Amino acid sequence: MRIPEDTLREMLRLMYTIRAFECRARQLFEERRLRGSFMGALHSYEGEEAVAVGACIGLRPDDYILSTHRGHGHCIAKGVDVKFMMAELLGKETGISKGRGGSMHMFDPALGLLGGNGIVGGGIPLALGPAFSAQYRHTDQVTVCFFGDGAACQGNFHESLNLASLWKLPVIYICENNQYAVTTPVNESIAVANVADRAAGYGCPGEVVDGSDVLAVYRAVTEAVQRARGGAGPMLLECKTYRYQAHCMVIPDRRDPQELARWQKEHDPIRHFERYLLDQQIMDEAQQSKLNEQVHKTVEAAVTFAEASPLPHPSTVAEHLWAED
Amino acid sequence: MRIPEDTLREMLRLMYTIRAFECRARQLFEERRLRGSFMGALHSYEGEEAVAVGACIGLRPDDYILSTHRGHGHCIAKGVDVKFMMAELLGKETGISKGRGGSMHMFDPALGLLGGNGIVGGGIPLALGPAFSAQYRHTDQVTVCFFGDGAACQGNFHESLNLASLWKLPVIYICENNQYAVTTPVNESIAVANVADRAAGYGCPGEVVDGSDVLAVYRAVTEAVQRARGGAGPMLLECKTYRYQAHCMVIPDRRDPQELARWQKEHDPIRHFERYLLDQQIMDEAQQSKLNEQVHKTVEAAVTFAEASPLPHPSTVAEHLWAED
Amino acid sequence: MREVSYVKALNEALSEEMARDESVFLIGEDLVELGGGSGATKGLAERFGTHRVRQTPLSEAAFVGLAVGAAMTGLRPVVEIMYVDFVTVCMDQIVNQAAKLRYMSGGQLTIPLVIRSQGGGGTSEAAQHSQSLEAWFAHTPGLKVVMPATAADAKGLLKSAIRDDNPVIFLEHKLLYATKGPAPREEYLIPLGQADVKRPGQDITLVATSFMVHKSLAAAEAVADKISVEVIDPRTLIPLDIDCINTSVQKTGRLLVVQEACTHGGFGSEIVRRVTEQCFGALKTAPRVLGGANLPMPFSHPLETACIPQEEKIIDQIERMVTDA
């Protein structure tokens, strides 16, 4: 599979953006916490960038994704402008969900982003819907559904994989196995080595993918997408990955620091891909750091935009509940 | 595995009892329907007798079972006196659940019968409990959980198999695959050929069993029970079987009559076992029909008992809600 | 006007809406051959194809989720949950997803979804097949709640529910399906949020829902020579036509709500709260709720009868309230 150089550069830009966004969001959270104000729950995607980017870069804008509580990376990878995300994090009226949703509930149907979810596994059945809808309307849109290793233990997973496979729905289920659900290591929550192995029980293909290798993810998803667009039904991909931060901002991280250090040293998705681009002589170091600087500027501009934006007025609180309003 | 002759005769008696009970219950239902009164939902176990009997005959009274909406066979096989069951079906105060439960909710904790369930799949997570409890209390009791092919599509199945396997709980999950969930054939509800194959996804053994062969069921369950008692954890058995009646008394049966005829001709669990007992010279035809007559008398006596029993008085309706009452 | 059964009226509504709008599809268990739990979808697969009448595996969470996701992406699903008691296995998709998605997305998503189900007791189906759970949904912002009591209302309200752009919970009653009443053969709509005065009166306002409307009308008729009872069917709980009820209570000074759901914490309490607040000065006596017993529904007929408001009890309550003050 030959990947255009522009696409490769865009992959790097998106990964940089996710990392910069998450890092900046954490800072904002901390600042606010010191001032005694809340920003809700914030789940960092740092360390997992290759999954979202590898999975979304090959999708069309009219393809759908369902995201999770740890969803900023998915939103950025699907093309959402970070300034609307940052505004949402600060609860502003200009936020992508008008301040109603917050970090876990970012939506942009025009870009195929059908939302994050505060209920672990909640998006898994929802993803059947756009996939069914595409099949029903005879379009060739596909749906990608992200979920965690924790979510893989929910009953929704079973019901949905079975139904998707039975009806050959064009949906790709991507398990982001980052080794933990809050403090629970995956071997204390899943009785087998790979979530992907469960695909056999549903009669659909499953595959374990190196989630720190954006190209590996891209290739696996591209194949799954082709299958799904062609009417061959769903696929289950399990991307092995690792989160760099604590589960969320208010929970202490008690994982083994050496485990983290090892993942960062050996499997950092961004470093890994930077090296690849160097090796392939697609971008040199100077170009990479320039790109990274640009990304940081964009993120900074997003913060400025968000800070300057107005909070929603309490008198508007009831807006957007009913369709007729 | 050598099975004592007494046990073999008892197996036949139990299978006869189940069939006679179900047949008589249907008659009562029809009589009442003609008189314009309800008996609720009645799900016949006819055709599936070998599963309950093969599974329960080797259990101890202090082993637990969880039953389903189609549960009369399980109750009889676990040792419940049919007169209390018949009285329950007629809503009598002498019924096994004092008329509060009815056909789908028969309980006898003293015999390890922890109840049927009106929620398909509802018993699957419950079964983890007595298994956990035995492990916690360091007894070697096992739990057997029956459920249907329809129930196998519920999320509960996934969550429970995973947890049971992870914690090595002494529970045996027995899928009674009777080919249909109401009118939905199993190939329109399960995306793979065998439910048992899903065991691999949970790291526990799974096995397909001929559900019309009481000895095959007995052997498979006995092995699973030994494993579980020994601390090796759960097992998933799938018994292929067929129900002879419509889903329940109020639903028309539109299955292919030839399909039914074929199962009855080639796989009738009772005829099959009668022939075996003849072949092995354990019981001759005269003994078998004498046994069957006795069984019918017992069932008839149960009807007499039930009919003669009083209905619960409306003034007692609130009894049995709270433990302190 | 021709007489038609409630279930046929539902069938007509579905059929007309499916013919009118290709984006309407049905999804649920046993919809094709059986016509669903009540027969309401009979013949629709023949007419519109199994492409639009989707019979599912026994996986409520998956197919409700599918419907929500399909609604997000332009379709208009009508889901059937066989009995309302089974919402317990898919509450998340209804309450945390369907009801909240529009609001959380800042109005970006529209969820034109109908979930049909049947509630109520009276058929000896016991505790897990007899509940009336409308209060749960009415307490969930973002859901509309409809409870038709007659064939005419069933047809007109179901058509409106299907055309509504919000998630609508449409609750039928198992004892109503076979009841007949006049209903136009041609197309008509009954708006959600419009109560119906089923019988005008002067002395007391009786607000009744679902099957209780008929018992209340019978009670009103029985006391007609001495007491003039106004019977109002709100028809939809959300939105609630409180003005209609208030107007009546301003006239009569007395309010009795008759509901089948357990009295404690039922929707009747909500009606009492609002009427008391808004008509306090006009009240001649304390508003009351005559509801179901605060018990799981027992199986046995005399016990079940004691748990459901019966005509005599309604009469008794009317008489006591009118003589009271």
Next chain:
Amino acid sequence: MREVSYVKALNEALSEEMARDESVFLIGEDLVELGGGSGATKGLAERFGTHRVRQTPLSEAAFVGLAVGAAMTGLRPVVEIMYVDFVTVCMDQIVNQAAKLRYMSGGQLTIPLVIRSQGGGGTSEAAQHSQSLEAWFAHTPGLKVVMPATAADAKGLLKSAIRDDNPVIFLEHKLLYATKGPAPREEYLIPLGQADVKRPGQDITLVATSFMVHKSLAAAEAVADKISVEVIDPRTLIPLDIDCINTSVQKTGRLLVVQEACTHGGFGSEIVRRVTEQCFGALKTAPRVLGGANLPMPFSHPLETACIPQEEKIIDQIERMVTDA
């Protein structure tokens, strides 16, 4: 008396009961290292072993079911559901199983089960992490419902809940965990079903639950120079100490219920219904409920604040009711 935080009080209750009774065990997500969602189980695994503090996979239906089944067979499980919003994925095991099993079995089974969870908003966690769902449980016969507002109540009530032989839903509030109050260090019990007059008064009865107790007390204090407010915390909704409330309203003639749950169909309506029925002659003005907005909880701080009853609104409502009549 020493001051202790609400979360520490819970921890003490769990610890004391585990020490007292070996059949008590804890089960839920992230209980060991994290101490569960609130920290209430911190240190208990070290003290009692992971045999009795069971950290589960993310499978609420499975582990609630396990607990119900364990309770049936002699253990006394204390389950934690991290946020009450997640009961939606295990409603069946709570409502159709735990609540009904004793009654359906004609009193044969006993289910000594506690389900702890946290509700409420105020932390910008948005619509799927901020609900107050007590009304659902209070409308489910067979469940007791407890909502402690202070450290002392938390400890005494949790100990009673654990010793109770019925399923108890024990609802904490996320903003209460860090609050401190006096509570005996030694063992004590507070019976379920006993309200507490948190502040005596003459002019109006204010019934408040959970975190709203504190806001109500503050409001009462703020108006103390002109209005004498009696603040009652029922502490348990099922059983409800209606006598205590009635006695107060007989004295004051005015009732205001303050709840965080959505006003429509909340438990406040039930209190209003009963008080209106039983104290009609004593009422000087219409009882009212000041509850949460009938909206999913918005993320953005000013919107969220607008959805939750605040001190000023309570004051305003008190003043209007007292001057009203």
